[in-house]
Amino acid sequence: MLKRRLSLIAALALSCLLVPVAQAADTVRLATTTSTYNSGLLDYLLPKFEADHPYQIQVIPVGTGKALRLGRDGDVDLVLTHAPAAEKAFVDAGYGVEPHGVMYNDFVIVGPTDDPAGIAGGDDATQAFATLAEDDALFVSRGDDSGTDKKEKILWEQAGVTPDFDGFRAAGQGMGEVLRMASELQGYTLTDRGTWLAMQDKLDLEIMVEGDTQLFNPYQVILVNPERYDDLNTEGARALAEWLISDEGQSLIDGFRLNGKVLFHASAGEDVDPESVANQE
Structure with a gap:
């Protein structure tokens, strides 16, 4: 009888644990x-x-x-x-x-405050990419097959550029890490505006190019x-x-x-x- 009672108590306890x-x-x-x-x-x-x-x-x-x-x-x-x-x-x-x-939202091109490639204030993303390649500017790419990376590849193609210039860096990282790398290296990158707004206070970068319909996201x-x-x-x-x-x-x-x-x-x-x-x- 005692064993049966203990077994019943154990079963009830187990059922209580399983209910949640x-x-x-x-x-x-x-x-x-x-x-x-x-x-x-x-x-x-x-x-x-x-x-x-x-x-x-x-x-x-x-x-x-x-x-x-x-x-x-x-x-x-x-x-x-x-x-x-x-x-x-x-x-x-x-x-x-x-x-x-x-x-x-939209994409924006960001870069260092001193803007060595001289693209700040523009609204033509394709022209900005062409200028970055011509100037061999330091550009940090996602390089991870993300939506941003896919958009970036489209812009390079539209600019008639194969992104293999010396300043090009493919990070294979997410947007947050790429923005941090671009800030530390004082380079340019393409970012969605949402991540930019979330991180901009921690970065030494500014928006260079925005407002192009090609940047719709x-x-x-x-x-x-x-x-x-x-x-x-x-x-x-x-x-x-x-x-x-x-x-x-x-x-x-x-x-x-x-x-x-x-x-x-x-x-x-x-x-x-x-x-x-x-x-x-």
Whole structure:
């Protein structure tokens, strides 16, 4: 009798331990760009989502190229990225479904205060890149297949430049680290405005070129196709995606500020004209 009673007590104790685990929020794996992470946007948004939904978001901040590869391999449930051509290829190949525009900002070219290449004040990113190459200026590139890296490659191509000049440095790092390197080396780099605004007070750099429509930077959220993998948390991923494009999510994105500055503009359901974005920051 005593053994049976002890066994019952042990079973009850074990069940009490297991109940919280069974009720714990499901994990949703989100692969996203370093810009949404470094800027503080996700730290601001996700606790508000988690407070009202039975999901916990595991954020994997990587470059857009790697985020899409994680999605392609079924290692995440959804992606939040900023490289339109790569995202279209991802969806067209059947790896992603239900793409939605979420927000946008823009890229800027930053550099040292003394501006040895003389590009400050310009609004033509292609011409600025051509000048940087001609002057053999020190330029720190992401070099990591991120959305920023993809945009940079487009600008070099448009400038008719193969970026192999002596001053070119491919870091293979995220945006925050590249900005720190450019500041320490007193070089130039291309950055999304959100990460720039989040870090500018810690850097010895200034904006050199902005306002070109070529620097438009839209973000999309895309679910990984559940028909390809049977272990995805598609329900949770869809809940997060729909919340991001909901009135609540969009209002929170628009309301996110750092030092009084707007970092991202909500754009769900909008057909944003890049011309209208130039110089609005």
